[in-house]
Amino acid sequence: MANIEYTSKSLVPFEEKMKKTISVLKSDFQTIRAGRANPRVLDNVSVSYYGVDTPLNQVANIQVPEARMxxxxxxxxxxxxxxxxxxxxxxxxxxxxxxxxxxxxxxxPLTEERRQELTRDVSQMGEDSKVAVRNIRREAIDLYKKYLKDSDISENLYYTVEADIQKLTDRYVELVDLAVSEKNEELMEI
Structure with missing residues (x-):
């Protein structure tokens, strides 16, 4: 019994996955224009260059001479x-x-209707990210349940780990909510 050692570093791989989820969400948000021009809106645009689909930013210089250009x-x-x-x-x-x-x-300039549509899209992206974070939590809990079932950890340790995983999940769900509300605020700015 108690073959698995639980330290403060034990949840790091799961936290890294959660950080990556937040990073991807913020990157996706940058492709949504919010009234001002952002070169990132062209990230998904590719052009045929000598017969090969090439991202636009690899064949051209993209500048922002004015706020909306x-x-x-x-x-x-x-x-x-x-x-x-x-x-x-x-x-x-x-x-x-x-x-x-x-x-x-x-x-x-974005119309009110378009702003509302974009805020719905942002909220949906946020929900998808929360689901991803919760799936990471499920993966971590399942791993430690397996350890408990195999008698590699004690029941007390399992409940400690489960509580720590939940705290970690709550923190990253809050970060998703914060990112969504910041992007929605940016979209609703006139």
């Missing part, structure tokens, strides 16, 4: 038309302006 300057000017098609096909709802050297994307 992105300027895309391709390193190879022959790509300009292809970039324009890729941006139009990307579902950003923006028509690029081609000046022969670069593309300008002017982001219109």
């Amino acid at each position: 992105l300027m895309i300057t391709p390193w190879d000017k022959t790509l300009l038309k292809e970039l324009e098609r890729a941006v139009q096909a990307s579902n950003l709802g923006i028509n690029p302006m081609n000046d022969g050297q670069s593309l300008r994307l002017v982001f219109p």
Whole structure:
């Protein structure tokens, strides 16, 4: 009995997974535009470059000259038309302006309806992240249940571990809620 040693570092692998969930959520939030131009909205846009689908940011320079404008300057000017098609096909709802050297994307102010829609999307992403955090909790608890069943840990230790896992889960669920509320505030700013 008590073959498994439980230390403060025992839950680190599970905490790392929870941190990664928060990191992915925040990264996903950056692709949602909130009234001001952010080059990250183009992260999922790719262009055919010599027959290979290539992320837009690997074939062009993306700048933010004004609060609601992105300027895309391709390193190879022959790509300009292809970039324009890729941006139009990307579902950003923006028509690029081609000046022969670069593309300008002017982001219109978000309508109230669009803001509401985006806050629903953000809330759904938050819920998905909470589910991921809870699944990590389930994985940790299942592991320690197995240890208990195999008589590798005592019942007292199991309940201590379970409480620690729950505290960890609660902390990361709060971080998800905080990230969601911050993004929703940003979206509702006019």
